Amino acid sequence: MLHYILRRLLIALPSLVGISIVLFTVLALAPGDPFEELATNPNVPAEVRMMLRKQFGLDDPIWQRYLLWLASMVKGDWGFSFQSRVNVDQLILQRLPTTIVVIGLSQILAILVALPVGILAAVKPYSWFDRIASTIAFVGFSLPTFFTGVIFILFFSIYLGWLPFVYRSDISATGWQFFWEHFKQSIMPITVLGLFQAASMMRYVRSAVLDVIRLDYVTTARSKGLAEKVVVGKHVVRNALIPVVTLVALQVPAVFGGAIVTEQIFRIPGIGSLLIDAIQRNDTPVIMAVTFVLSALVILFNLIADILYGWLDPRISYR
Numbered sequence: 001m002l003h004y005i006l007r008r009l010l011i012a013l014p015s016l017v018g019i020s021i022v023l024f025t026v027l028a029l030a031p032g033d034p035f036e037e038l039a040t041n042p043n044v045p046a047e048v049r050m051m052l053r054k055q056f057g058l059d060d061p062i063w064q065r066y067l068l069w070l071a072s073m074v075k076g077d078w079g080f081s082f083q084s085r086v087n088v089d090q091l092i093l094q095r096l097p098t099t100i101v102v103i104g105l106s107q108i109l110a111i112l113v114a115l116p117v118g119i120l121a122a123v124k125p126y127s128w129f130d131r132i133a134s135t136i137a138f139v140g141f142s143l144p145t146f147f148t149g150v151i152f153i154l155f156f157s158i159y160l161g162w163l164p165f166v167y168r169s170d171i172s173a174t175g176w177q178f179f180w181e182h183f184k185q186s187i188m189p190i191t192v193l194g195l196f197q198a199a200s201m202m203r204y205v206r207s208a209v210l211d212v213i214r215l216d217y218v219t220t221a222r223s224k225g226l227a228e229k230v231v232v233g234k235h236v237v238r239n240a241l242i243p244v245v246t247l248v249a250l251q252v253p254a255v256f257g258g259a260i261v262t263e264q265i266f267r268i269p270g271i272g273s274l275l276i277d278a279i280q281r282n283d284t285p286v287i288m289a290v291t292f293v294l295s296a297l298v299i300l301f302n303l304i305a306d307i308l309y310g311w312l313d314p315r316i317s318y319r
Contacts, residue, residue: 008306012299017070019295020288024069027284028062069288079285083278088289091274096293099270102189103259107248109194110201117198118205122213123232133202140199145192145258149265152188163188167268189262196258197251204247208240249305252298 060068072079078088121130140148157165164185212218213236221231260272267273271290278286 005303005307008303012303015299016292016296020070020073020292021066023288023291023295024066025062027288028065073292078289081278081283081286083281083283084286088285091286092271092289092293095269095271095274098268099256099259099263099272102186102193102262102268102270103255105186105190106193106259107197107255109190110197111248113194113198114201114205118202119209119232119237121202122206122209125210130206134206137199137202140195141203143196144261145196146261146265148196149188149192149262152192153265156188165266167266185266186268189266189268193255193258193262197255200251201244201247205240205244208243209236212236212240245305245308249302252301256294256297 069079076089078092080086081088081091084091117133121127121133124130153165156163165188167185167189213232218231218235221235222228256272259270260275262268263270263272264276271293275287275290277283278290
């Protein structure tokens with residue numbers, strides 16, 4: 001397996017380089033000037049602005065700027081934020097853990113909801129449970145996260161007053177109270193993202209289980225006298241989860257996109273809000289670094305999905 005992982009990582013490197021070239025070129029050709037505020041400030045001489053542009057290489061050819069950026073990235077230097085006046089890697093390391101926690105817990109919630117509901121709906125197709133679950137899934141998948149986020153805020157924060165709707169990072173509590181306060185203000189964004197992903201995942205689980213449950217080897221297992229729970233749990237679900245794993249891996253970009261919107265709604269100091277703020281201020285080093293990190297995470301999740309294939313189906317070999 002180690003050779004398989006190393007080979008996949010070597011294959012991922014050209015993908016990351018290609019993604020970085022496209023991102024860097026698009027950002028370099030995009031309109032706007034990171035030092036536009038200095039240009040409109042009468043107290044700042046034009047010579048200072050030109051000196052800053054020369055210092056950061058903004059007037060150099062795009063290919064030359066890209067090679068310098070790539071060499072710096074390899075050395076661990078992710079650049080310098082024009083607006084925050086700090087290193088980009090510090091900004092990302094401050095925000096990334098919050099985003100990963102919210103996304104990770106939302107995906108766990110989606111799996112915990114989608115798997116049992118989808119399996120039960122497939123085991124009892126066209127029953128009342130199947131119809132109700134499918135209807136709720138269609139409604140949940142049709143509603144965008146920004147709409148359900150506002151509904152959650154109105155109901156749980158304004159009407160009931162149970163949960164805070166603004167994420168605060170300056171909590172003064174200590175011990176278990178500190179963790180509880182952080183988790184309490186993360187409940188709504190995690191639930192909004194998790195239920196949205198569970199709605200689509202449930203339909204795929206149901207479809208995958210229905211395809212497997214009709215195969216001949218399932219009928220043979222039943223004819224041997226095995227209990228229905230054993231047939232479904234051991235022979236059906238494990239093979240049906242292979243396309244579901246692919247779906248979860250492919251949904252990672254959509255999850256990050258939903259996290260960006262959700263972070264804006266609940267004012268979560270995550271990497272999504274950092275990206276939106278950098279776009280509004282035309283802070284190209286931050287935009288480039290954040291999008292590159294998100295691309296690397298997508299490739300990483302696809303690698304994890306490929307590894308899980310072999311565990312779910314022993315017929316798949318790591319070669």
